[in-house]
Amino acid sequence: MSLPRNNESVSPTPRDKRKLMYVLSLGIALLFARSLAAAQARPAFDPDHDNDRDRVHIMWIDHLVFLPGDPSVQTSFNAVNSGVGGGLSGLIIGSSTLGDEADGGGNKVVETALEVPPGFKIIGVRVCYENSNPRSFISQTRLAQVQNPPATAIVLLDDPTHLNAAGPVCVNSQPTLVNPEKGSVLLSLRLNFGDTTDKIVLRAVGLNLVK
Helix, strand or coil: CCCCCCCCCCCHHHHHHHHHHHHHHHHHHHHHHHHHHHHHHCCCCCCCCCHHHCCCCEEECCCCCEEECCEEEEEEECCCCCCCCCCCCCEEEEEECCCCCCCCCCCEEEEEEECCCCCEEEEEEEEEEEEEECEEEEEEEEEEEECCCCEEEEEECCCCCCCCCCCCCCEEECCEEEEEHHCCEEEEEEEECCCCCEEEEEEEEEEEEEC
C-alpha cells in the first residue's frame, strides 16, 4: 500500500466535513443570538445610536391654553407683569385651596391636549416655570393617551419630580415613548399649593420629539 507524498493533499473525509459544518453552524448561531440580545437590550429610544431618526427635536407648545382642572384652580395672564420674579409674562396659576387634591377629589391640575406633527413620537416634556414661593409647585408631569373607544386614557408618563426650584428654570421630564398616532395625548401638570397667595407661572412648555 502506497502512502501519500508530501506534495499531495489529502481529501477531507465525510466525517471531517460534518465536523466543519457543525463548527460553522454553531458560530453563526452564537453570532445571531448575540445580535438578538443586543437588539433587545437597546431601549426604545437610544440617543447615542448614530441615526438621524434619533435626533431629538424640541417643539414649543402654546402654554397659555392650559385649562384649570377644577374650580379651585385659577389661570390668568398679564402681558405687562406676571407678578412673579422678574415679571416675565406667562400663564399665572393660583389656587383657592391648599394641597394637591381638587374640589370633590382627584388631582389638582392644569391640562391641555397636544398637537404633534405626523411621524414624530414624544420622548419627554420640558417645563419652564417660576414659583413665587417654593412651598407651592408643580408636583407631577403626566402624559395620558385616549383609547378607542374614548372611555379611558392610559398613563404613559407619570413623573413625580417636584418642580420647586427657587428661581426661573427649565426642566426635562423623565423619558417616555408616546406614539400620538395611536390616540390623542393629554398633558397635565399636577399642582401642590402651600399657601393660597402663592402663584406658579408657566414661562414655556415644550415637547421632546423624535422621528
